[in-house]
Structures are given as C-alpha cells and as structure tokens.
Amino acid sequence: MKRPDLQRPALLEARGVSRLYGPGKGCEAIDFTLHRGEVLGIVGESGSGKSTLLRVLSGLERPDTGQVAYQSHEGELDLYALGEARRRALLRMEWGLVHQNPRDGLRLGVSAGANIGERLMALGERHYGQLRAAGQDWMGRVELDPTRIDDAPRTFSGGMQQRLQIARTLVTRPNLVFMDEPTGGLDVSVQARLLDMLRTLVRELGLSVILVTHDLAVARLLAHRLMVMRRGQVVESGLTDQILDDPQHAYTQLLVSSVLTP
C-alpha cells in the first residue's frame, strides 16, 4: 500500500536571508517555510523590513546572505543561483506580484483588457478572441464591469485599479503570489469587499500567498500563519489566531493592543 507523502517539500523556503541597508534597516537572518495552499502574513510597523523581505523573496532584490529556495515542477531551485533569464521567467510564469500602489503594477497607457492579457501574451497566447474572453472573464471574477474592458485604467477608481491589478496577476494562475499591502490606500468599505474577494479567489484557486501588511485586521482575515517583524528581525511567528489572541512577545502585545476598535 502506498502511504500518502506527508513530508512534501515546502513551496518556498527562506534560509538565513539577510538584506541590510544599515544596522537594523532591512531584514536580518530570516528563516521560514511556506507550504502549498498556505497564506503567510508578514506584519510589523513601517520600517520593520517587511517590504525588503518581500522584495528579496520575490526575486527583485538579491540578499546579502542566505538562500531562497523554490520548489518548482523540476525540483528545488535556488532563486539567486539561477540565471537572470530563468528567474524572470519564473516571476512571469509561476509567480505573481501585487503592488501596494496599483499604478506600479499596471500599464496605465493601455486598456484594462490589454493589462489583463499582457501576461498571457508574454506566455505566447496569440489569439485575440481568447485574450479578450480571458479579459472579460477575469474582470467579472474581480467584480469589475466587463463592458469596461476597453477603458484606460486611469479612468478607474483606486479600488477598481487594485482589482484590475489582481486580475492581471492571477490570469496566468500563478502558484505563488506576493502581495504588498494590497488594501493600502483604500477606504474601509472598499477594503472589506476587496478582502472578501481575495479570500474567495485564494480558496478557489488554491493559491499560496505571502502577504505583507501593517493592518492586523487584514492579516486576521486572510492569513493562516503570521510572522511579526520588528527592526528587521522576526520576533514571533505562529498561527494567526494564536498570535493575535495570545501574543507572547512584548512587541506583538503592543501591536495587538494598538488596534483601534470602534
């Protein structure tokens, strides 16, 4: 009888990753694993090194020391030992990155449909009708009006631009998605809808996500596991509910107690 493989390798693994711009600035000696289908939240105040860590993990910035290992179809890949061509191909095909500011992740000069289709075209899709169908399908999935497929992103509101960015990223069905404050800069009612939508998409597509946020409410809603960062180091990590309901480290206690409740 074949036993189920309980020791499946982690999808993404950071081993002693450091990237310091100065003492305490950046991230230092980070170790963690991310499993398939898991949403890992990285929380901490501004300047705690969350975004630096995300840049390092997502292949945008080479760490000073340490390793980022990704489990692809072909086995384990050391992200920074790969050639640039391969690393960018990985970013393009298997990963997705959602920026805090949708203007960083969108091409503002071209229509919403072209934005959604771009990653597909980069993968070699050369059928206009199918690109358009995918565009309309995804606009519907992120709760945008599909009849606005030919409108420029700059005519969209901030929340709609963020959804468009999410559609553009998820259209190629990436294995791993990095999100940097996906709800930053949106008002609370728009945030709530976006979070709801994200949660549905994550579940439906079985995405693995690394989510950086300073908002504990966002982390509580989306993340399965949390890592709390302070001054470039991880001070506490564990299951989301465990950390938010029973914080151990003094800094985490401070963070949790600072949340405003109306």
Add this chain to the structure above:
Amino acid sequence: MNDYSDAATGYNFAYLDEQTKRMIRRGLLKAVAIPGYQVPFGGREMPMPYGWGTGGMQLTASMLGQDDVLKVIDQGADDTTNAVSIRAFFERVAGVTTTSATAEADVIQTRHRIPERPLRQGQILIFQVPIPEPLRFIEPSEEETRLMHALEEYGVMHVKLYEDIARHGHIATTYAYPVKVDGRYVTDPSPIPKFDNPKLHMAEALMLFGAGREKRLYAIPPYTWVESLDFEDHPFEVQQWEEPCAICGARDTFLDEVITDDRGGRMFVCSDTDYCQSRREEVA
C-alpha cells in the same frame, strides 16, 4: 593618392574620416552577424540636423566606394528635398555617380520606403531610422528594453497590437510595423509602410539601418527570415487601394494620395517615382 576629380577639396572621401568609417563598418559587421540586434556606434555630427537622416548618411558614407552608383529616395521619390540634398552632398564630397534608377544603383539610401522593383543580390539598402527601439513606446527605460531583448521578453509587443484591435477593430499600425528577424530579435523596420514589410523577408539585398540621434545601427542580411508580428485571428495584412496609380496604372504598388485642387480633387499615384516612370516608358 586617389583622384576624386569631381569631389570637393578639403574633405576626406565621403566626408567622414577613415577611422570613423572603420568604426562604423565594424559595427555593421556585428549587426550583420546578429540580425536585428541594435549595435551602438559613435555617431558623428553631420552637416545636417538630427531627424533628417544623419544615421543613414553615416552608414552610406562608410559603405560608399569610388565606383559605386548611389541612389537616394525620400518617401519613394528621387526628387524631394531630403533626397536631393543628400544626393547632392555625396556628389560633392565623394564625387560618386548617382542615379534615380533602382536597377542601376549599388547603394540606395532610403527614407520611409523600399523600392517597388525587387532588389537584387549585391545591392545595399540603407534606411534612415528615427527611433530604432521597437519597445520604446511601451517601455521608456533603455536599460529595461535591452534586458527585454536579451531575455526575449517580447510579450509587450503584442500588447500594442491588442490595443490597436481593441480601439480600431483591426491592427491600425500602418508604418514602423514591428518584425521578428531570424526568429530572434524584434526589430523596428524604420517607418516604412507595412506594405513594404513582406519585402524584408528573404530579400536578396543587404539592408542596413542607421539611427543618428540614437546612435544605433542594425541589419537584416540577405535571405533572412523576417516575420511581421500578428494575432492568429487577426493576421498581418498590407494596405490595399481601390484604384490603380493615376499615372502608370499599377495596381500592386504603394500609392500616395495627392491633392490636386482646393475643391476636393485628388489622385492616387505611385510613391516610387522611378518605378512609376519606368512603367510609363514601357507602356509608351
């Protein structure tokens, strides 16, 4: 020393000094070796403003031999300002023979057209290029576009074509239509009408491209595979006209619309003046 009896004194043959010509020819050799790849070169000041064909002129100057016959066209015509000036320039500084007949020319410098008469092996066509980078409109950073070329990240090229169809219902790019050269580099064929794109494919002549302001040169060697980018359900098409050329009656050439009066009168004539004239002489 050589005797260029007709050439102006005080200038080196064909204006540029020999070291500069050698530098450009080295660049051209590299360009021919890597079809479609943009090779940087040390562009020189030419006695003409940027945008008037300084890139093409520098290439012509470095390629020209004393026995070569030169033809210069601008939008297909031999008698427009740009063509007349550049031809006069090389007559003066190189003393070479010039012609307007495509078949007799060894070197043809062109702006915006490929002659209608098929070019033969041994001829060299030199294009004046304003913006050599086909990815520029969508990616303003030079560092990034070079990386995209190096890694063959050409998905964005289709974003522009997609946008055309979304806005106009068809691919509305009519000139500087992007091509893929030898299955590798996406290249801007200079602002030739897309009507001329099929002439790039497996052409017998050597095609050289020079951009003076941007200081880039590139090449499509003879017998190179050149395909125009398109979508499966919106294939590449060239322009068509409902009427023939009003002068020579040709139906298979690129036509210019000429306004003849201020009451809406117009006619369509071949943009390639040499081809049009030779057809009329054949008929007569």
